[in-house]
Amino acid sequence: MTAADNGAASAPLSAAQPCVRIEGVTKRFGEFTAVDDVSLDIQEGEIFCLLGGSGCGKTTLLRMLAGFEQPSAGRILIDGQDMAGIAPYERPVNMMFQSYALFPHMTVQANVAFGLEQEKLPKDQIAQRVEAMLSLVRLDGMAQRKPHQLSGGQRQRVALARALVKRPRLLLLDEPLGALDRKLREHTQFELLGLQKQLGVTFVVVTHDQEEAMTLANRIGVMDRGRIVQVGSPRDIYEYPSTRFVADFIGSVNLFEGRLTEDEADYVRVACPELPAPVLVDHGVSAAPDATVWVAIRPEKIQLLRERPEVADNIAQGTVRDVAYMGDMSIYLVVLPVGRELRVTRANLQRKEEEIFESGDAVWLAWDAASPVVGTG
Amino acid sequence: MAARGLRLGRLLVIGVPMGWLLLFFLAPFLIDFKISLSEVRLAIPPYAPLLEWADGKLVAMHLQLTNYRYLFTDSLYVSAYGYSLQVAAVSTLLCLLLGYPMALGIARAEPARRNLLLMLVILPFWTSFLLRVYAWMGLLRNNGLINNFLLWAGVIDTPIQMMQTDFAVYLGIVYSYLPFMILPLYTNLEKHDGTLLEAAADLGAKPLAAFLRVTLPLSVPGILAGALLVFIPVVGEYVIPTLLGRPDQLMIGRVLSDEFFANRDWPVASAVAMMMLVLLVVPIVAFQRLQNNAAHAR
Amino acid sequence: MIHARRSILVPSIMAFGFAFLYVPILAMIGYSFNNSRLVTVWDSANSPTLKWYSALWRNQQVLDAAWLSFRIALLNATGAAILGTLAGLVLARFGRFRGRTLLTALTTAPLVMPEVITGLSLLLLFVAMEQAIGWPASRGVTTLTIAHITFSLSYVAVIVQSRLAGFDLSLEEAAMDLGARPVTVFLRITLPLIAPAIVSGWLLAFTLSWDDLVISQFVAGPGSSTLPMVIFSKVRLGVTPDINALATLMVLTVAVGVVIATVLLRRQERRRERDLRLAAGAD
Numbered sequence: 016m017t018a019a020d021n022g023a024a025s026a027p028l029s030a031a032q033p034c035v036r037i038e039g040v041t042k043r044f045g046e047f048t049a050v051d052d053v054s055l056d057i058q059e060g061e062i063f064c065l066l067g068g069s070g071c072g073k074t075t076l077l078r079m080l081a082g083f084e085q086p087s088a089g090r091i092l093i094d095g096q097d098m099a100g101i102a103p104y105e106r107p108v109n110m111m112f113q114s115y116a117l118f119p120h121m122t123v124q125a126n127v128a129f130g131l132e133q134e135k136l137p138k139d140q141i142a143q144r145v146e147a148m149l150s151l152v153r154l155d156g157m158a159q160r161k162p163h164q165l166s167g168g169q170r171q172r173v174a175l176a177r178a179l180v181k182r183p184r185l186l187l188l189d190e191p192l193g194a195l196d197r198k199l200r201e202h203t204q205f206e207l208l209g210l211q212k213q214l215g216v217t218f219v220v221v222t223h224d225q226e227e228a229m230t231l232a233n234r235i236g237v238m239d240r241g242r243i244v245q246v247g248s249p250r251d252i253y254e255y256p257s258t259r260f261v262a263d264f265i266g267s268v269n270l271f272e273g274r275l276t277e278d279e280a281d282y283v284r285v286a287c288p289e290l291p292a293p294v295l296v297d298h299g300v301s302a303a304p305d306a307t308v309w310v311a312i313r314p315e316k317i318q319l320l321r322e323r324p325e326v327a328d329n330i331a332q333g334t335v336r337d338v339a340y341m342g343d344m345s346i347y348l349v350v351l352p353v354g355r356e357l358r359v360t361r362a363n364l365q366r367k368e369e370e371i372f373e374s375g376d377a378v379w380l381a382w383d384a385a386s387p388v389v390g391t392g
Numbered sequence: 393m394a395a396r397g398l399r400l401g402r403l404l405v406i407g408v409p410m411g412w413l414l415l416f417f418l419a420p421f422l423i424d425f426k427i428s429l430s431e432v433r434l435a436i437p438p439y440a441p442l443l444e445w446a447d448g449k450l451v452a453m454h455l456q457l458t459n460y461r462y463l464f465t466d467s468l469y470v471s472a473y474g475y476s477l478q479v480a481a482v483s484t485l486l487c488l489l490l491g492y493p494m495a496l497g498i499a500r501a502e503p504a505r506r507n508l509l510l511m512l513v514i515l516p517f518w519t520s521f522l523l524r525v526y527a528w529m530g531l532l533r534n535n536g537l538i539n540n541f542l543l544w545a546g547v548i549d550t551p552i553q554m555m556q557t558d559f560a561v562y563l564g565i566v567y568s569y570l571p572f573m574i575l576p577l578y579t580n581l582e583k584h585d586g587t588l589l590e591a592a593a594d595l596g597a598k599p600l601a602a603f604l605r606v607t608l609p610l611s612v613p614g615i616l617a618g619a620l621l622v623f624i625p626v627v628g629e630y631v632i633p634t635l636l637g638r639p640d641q642l643m644i645g646r647v648l649s650d651e652f653f654a655n656r657d658w659p660v661a662s663a664v665a666m667m668m669l670v671l672l673v674v675p676i677v678a679f680q681r682l683q684n685n686a687a688h689a690r
Numbered sequence: 691m692i693h694a695r696r697s698i699l700v701p702s703i704m705a706f707g708f709a710f711l712y713v714p715i716l717a718m719i720g721y722s723f724n725n726s727r728l729v730t731v732w733d734s735a736n737s738p739t740l741k742w743y744s745a746l747w748r749n750q751q752v753l754d755a756a757w758l759s760f761r762i763a764l765l766n767a768t769g770a771a772i773l774g775t776l777a778g779l780v781l782a783r784f785g786r787f788r789g790r791t792l793l794t795a796l797t798t799a800p801l802v803m804p805e806v807i808t809g810l811s812l813l814l815l816f817v818a819m820e821q822a823i824g825w826p827a828s829r830g831v832t833t834l835t836i837a838h839i840t841f842s843l844s845y846v847a848v849i850v851q852s853r854l855a856g857f858d859l860s861l862e863e864a865a866m867d868l869g870a871r872p873v874t875v876f877l878r879i880t881l882p883l884i885a886p887a888i889v890s891g892w893l894l895a896f897t898l899s900w901d902d903l904v905i906s907q908f909v910a911g912p913g914s915s916t917l918p919m920v921i922f923s924k925v926r927l928g929v930t931p932d933i934n935a936l937a938t939l940m941v942l943t944v945a946v947g948v949v950i951a952t953v954l955l956r957r958q959e960r961r962r963e964r965d966l967r968l969a970a971g972a973d
Contacts, residue, residue: 406784409793409797497703498704515948523921588837624802631904648806679801
């Protein structure tokens with residue numbers, strides 16, 4: 016019972032100690048390696064998102080934190096305590112399941128009270144905490160309903176209340192918004208952020224939805240084939256992807272192969288066979304001269320022009336092949352003479368006709384030296 | 393501590409049903425096999441021990457295959473096995489021919505009526521099997537309901553002999569085993585997406601073509617499950633042929649029972665059972681595969 | 691409608707099929723009120739009569755057998771419900787373990803195994819056990835109950851397993867995550883969820899035992915004739931009208947039970963539909 020008790024009672028340990036420390040954790044299922052040598056620190060009060068496609072190992076990692084799976088190698092420490100051999104019901108960790116896993120035969124009240132009953136708290140204290148938690152998630156008046164009498168959004172809030180009422184050190188959320196429809200999602204997202212701020216609980220969120228990760232997380236860990244490929248703030252991950260995989264996975268991007276022709280401390284030039292002019296990038300890269308590199312340019316960072324701009328680098332000429340009008344912005348598919356297609360997005364700031372490019376128009380493309388990202392990985 | 397307790401509990405939960413089934417389901421077959429190799433004798437129990445022990449040493453082993461040789465040489469056994477397989481195969485086909493349209497009809501009925509129809513299929517299953525066979529005796533006898541009706545209507549002058557014929561056996565078996573065919577078929581057909589048929593129609597398939605190309609192939613697992621649920625037990629069927637069947641052509645279940653109860657020849661009865669098991673191994677394994685797949689699909 | 695052409699064929703086969711299933715039973719019920727001893731000759735002058743029912747009531751052999759069958763059916767249903775629930779739980783929830791394939795095989799084989807084989811083998815086992823350890827000393831209620839449990843626990847296991855398959859494993863994980871130990875998880879989450887399956891499994895096991903003839907014939911001892919064994923010996927000698935009365939009573943009992951169950955189920959379903967409508971408007 017030692018671990019379960021320290022939810023509220025024991026004082027937080029030194030500030031330097033991370034809430035969760037994952038050390039070289041590997042998980043194998045037979046031949047298959049689901050999680051491959053992952054090391055990670057998650058700080059107190061943080062919202063950390065594990066982002067990746069299906070089968071990347073993010074859910075397995077979450078289940079190891081909850082105690083449903085045991086690592087094949089490595090250690091997991093929560094508040095400095097090694098979790099090896101500690102059963103799920105003894106961990107200061109609670110989880111919100113993707114399916115919510117609400118007990119169908121119990122009322123909302125009984126669902127939320129269940130965890131506190133396991134701690135053998137006095138009845139009046141349980142009732143008090145359940146009531147307070149239900150009103151925090153705006154479910155007062157729903158206490159006597161059964162799960163099937165609730166809407167999707169209400170169920171999600173019951174699942175959240177049931178996990179939070181235990182005052183866990185760490186809340187694990189498996190695709191918390193996955194089962195909600197689009198409108199409700201955005202609203203719930205902000206609610207979740209508000210709750211987290213209010214209660215100060217550390218969140219670890221697993222999601223495949225980058226938008227969800229971007230809006231919720233303080234930090235994101237992008238996972239691919241069992242490994243963490245980049246950890247950083249949402250902004251870092253989007254603007255400075257460290258690998259080609261991350262660049263491609265997060266948002267949409269135009270990727271080019273190229274050769275490093277000039278390599279200075281504060282800028283580089285890359286020759287891309289698919290682009291007529293060299294790409295000038297205002298940051299350095301640690302690679303040998305003449306190395307093969309990738310260059311990524313986000314669609315919103317490319318300008319569409321009718322006339323050739325007066326520059327030597329970072330331009331290309333092409334023809335608009337398709338326009339998708341999205342309301343607030345439009346997506347243009349531009350074909351270069353070599354046949355390569357580029358994606359360009361442009362905010363529809365004006366209503367004037369001459370600002371609108373149409374399919375078949377000849378255009379010039381240009382971008383700033385601050386926009387492209389260069390990498391070798 | 394917790395981990396060890398957990399393992400112990402887990403072992404117990406697995407061990408109790410497993411132990412029961414090993415002792416009362418698997419072990420009996422081994423004993424059955426052992427006795428099928430021994431010699432009949434007038435004693436209690438009526439078979440000779442296979443191994444003779446003296447001073448903790450094995451002095452003699454009376455292992456013999458005579459009982460099995462009987463099964464292949466005596467035409468009684470050969471024809472009983474053949475007849476049982478034939479009856480099982482024909483009854484399975486008849487059950488399928490009647491059960492498939494019924495399962496389809498139920499699966500395509502409105503949801504509210506579906507449960508009622510399904511219940512009507514299951515209801516006889518909950519009433520005594522023996523009494524349902526007995527009910528047919530009242531209908532099929534020479535002075536039974538059917539003959540009386542036909543005589544009264546003037547269709548026939550003398551009663552038709554229906555009892556103690558193959559016809560009566562098939563009737564009784566199809567009647568008793570029909571629910572076993574309908575239920576797995578229904579479970580399968582009910583899951584079919586209705587839009588599949590609409591898509592087939594949209595692509596120009598007429599109803600018959602849509603049935604043959606879409607519904608039928610998708611229902612193969614249901615057909616197999618139903619067919620095996622009928623075929624396997626019918627091979628060993630005892631009650632129906634005894635009450636309704638021909639006295640001159642026995643099914644193997646009856647032969648086994650006669651060897652055991654009337655002749656008190658336990659070794660031959662055991663050999664008959666072993667042989668039947670060998671014949672049924674393939675269908676039984678197929679049935680288990682199917683059950684397993686169904687469990688995993690869910 | 692695209693089914694237009696089939697709309698005659700399928701319903702007519704269905705009508706025939708249902709008539710096929712019910713006409714013999716209805717005829718039997720009708721003749722149970724017939725005065726004539728010649729069962730199938732309707733004595734319209736003196737029928738309907740309840741005389742076969744009173745004859746049945748006075749038949750001590752039938753009453754004794756029914757009481758024996760009832761006791762065995764109760765013991766069997768309870769034993770099979772416990773063992774079958776454990777087996778179903780293991781197969782649905784315990785994941786991979788050594789012996790899983792064996793357990794799967796041992797629980798599905800009894801569903802199709804011809805009864806003569808099971809019956810003979812079990813008897814041989816009982817005889818061998820009696821020789822080896824002196825137990826079971828005689829054949830009767832004990833051997834009958836063991837034999838019945840052995841084949842009916844499979845049915846319970848299948849029902850429980852498929853009910854559990856309908857529930858996400860995460861329900862039990864969630865309970866554990868909230869601090870419940872395995873025993874608590876089972877008692878408070880798993881058991882309430884599978885309770886309906888255990889009840890239907892219990893009822894099915896009861897019926898299977900109540901109906902069983904072939905296996906009972908093998909493992910029953912002298913003086914322990916179950917109801918189906920008595921019926922069978924009477925029926926083999928010819929049709930006897932008091933069996934019609936007995937059959938009618940049994941069919942009626944089952945029918946009443948099923949009707950009650952259906953009404954209860956439908957009421958539950960209606961409540962559920964109302965709940966779903968309630969939930970739909972909330973977001």
